[in-house]
Amino acid sequence: MRALRQHELVGPSALRIDELDEPSPGAGEVLIDVAFGGLNFPDVLLSYGKYQFKPPPPFIPGGEAAGVVKAVGAGVTSVAPGDRVAATMLHGAFAERIVVPELATAQVPEDVSLEVAAATLLTHATTWHALVDRASLRDGETLLVLGAGGGVGTAAIEIGKLLGARVIAAAGSDEKLALCRRLGADATIHYGREDLKERAKELSGGQGVDVIYDAVGGPYSEPALRAIAWQGRHLVVGFAAGDIPKIPLNLTLLKGCQIVGVFWGSFAMREPHKNRANAQQIFEHVAGGRLHPHVGLALPFERAREAWEQMEQRKLVGKAVLGWRQDGAAVT
Numbered sequence: 572m573r574a575l576r577q578h579e580l581v582g583p584s585a586l587r588i589d590e591l592d593e594p595s596p597g598a599g600e601v602l603i604d605v606a607f608g609g610l611n612f613p614d615v616l617l618s619y620g621k622y623q624f625k626p627p628p629p630f631i632p633g634g635e636a637a638g639v640v641k642a643v644g645a646g647v648t649s650v651a652p653g654d655r656v657a658a659t660m661l662h663g664a665f666a667e668r669i670v671v672p673e674l675a676t677a678q679v680p681e682d683v684s685l686e687v688a689a690a691t692l693l694t695h696a697t698t699w700h701a702l703v704d705r706a707s708l709r710d711g712e713t714l715l716v717l718g719a720g721g722g723v724g725t726a727a728i729e730i731g732k733l734l735g736a737r738v739i740a741a742a743g744s745d746e747k748l749a750l751c752r753r754l755g756a757d758a759t760i761h762y763g764r765e766d767l768k769e770r771a772k773e774l775s776g777g778q779g780v781d782v783i784y785d786a787v788g789g790p791y792s793e794p795a796l797r798a799i800a801w802q803g804r805h806l807v808v809g810f811a812a813g814d815i816p817k818i819p820l821n822l823t824l825l826k827g828c829q830i831v832g833v834f835w836g837s838f839a840m841r842e843p844h845k846n847r848a849n850a851q852q853i854f855e856h857v858a859g860g861r862l863h864p865h866v867g868l869a870l871p872f873e874r875a876r877e878a879w880e881q882m883e884q885r886k887l888v889g890k891a892v893l894g895w896r897q898d899g900a901a902v903t
Contacts, residue, residue, distance in 0.1 A: 720747025
């Protein structure tokens with residue numbers, strides 16, 4: 572089988588497609604014939620050895636994939652050969668066939684394409700865990716989304732609206748902000764032209780925002796926190812800007828607010844049953860037309876470097892997916 576592997580920790584230039592032996596499922600495991608894999612920012616970090624987990628090269632990147640179950644190991648009861656599934660993992664998804672634990676899979680409804688399914692779980696499961704499990708976002712609250720034009724950002728807009736929040740989307744380009752408005756954002760902030768703190772305060776009627784969804788870090792975290800409401804929750808999701816900010820802790824005292832860590836990968840490993848239930852709920856909303864994962868770029872795995880570079884340069888709008896095949900044909 573073919574697999575995309577990272578051979579050195581120097582970024583996308585060291586990605587190559589290799590021929591490997593096909594894996595076999597053990598007890599409690601599922602073998603999936605992969606159609607598409609979803610690219611996420613942690614894949615970029617992994618390619619430089621900058622993520623929390625540092626697999627030694629050569630390794631197969633990729634944290635999510637969608638395809639069809641080819642075989643199951645002993646004791647597997649919730650999926651069977653022929654089922655359409657999506658799966659998540661720390662890395663290893665970007666191969667033609669993958670083996671994952673049964674609890675790492677979620678059934679994909681028939682009216683959800685495998686391409687969309689591969690673009691759904693990491694962004695939406697992370698965001699669902701953040702807004703529902705960690706922030707307890709409530710109907711009528713105001714949500715500020717940083718990095719709103721990317722994969723997790725667009726997911727945060729839609730899930731925030733689904734939960735009844737008023738959503739303010741912040742991003743760095745007119746194209747991204749236009750997408751945010753199409754997805755339902757009530758107001759937008761352009762990083763390059765507007766003062767994030769002052770504009771967020773203004774758009775929240777001077778009261779501040781109740782929840783901040785921060786997958787960006789860098790220079791944006793502190794001004795966002797300064798615009799938080801009394802007893803607000805600042806969700807630390809990631810650091811796409813590169814720098815990990817140093818926050819003056821007196822701000823949490825003055826605002827009576829919380830800085831809340833969101834490490835979805837660790838949650839998924841520690842609470843796999845709850846994570847799987849979240850995943851199935853997300854797919855029900857996608858199938859029902861209440862969530863719309865946005866695929867901004869779809870390329871064959873042979874062109875993976877292009878997708879990596881677009882994500883690294885923050886040119887992506889929405890999610891990128893890479894494909895091996897669709898209905899038996901190569902993805903073009």
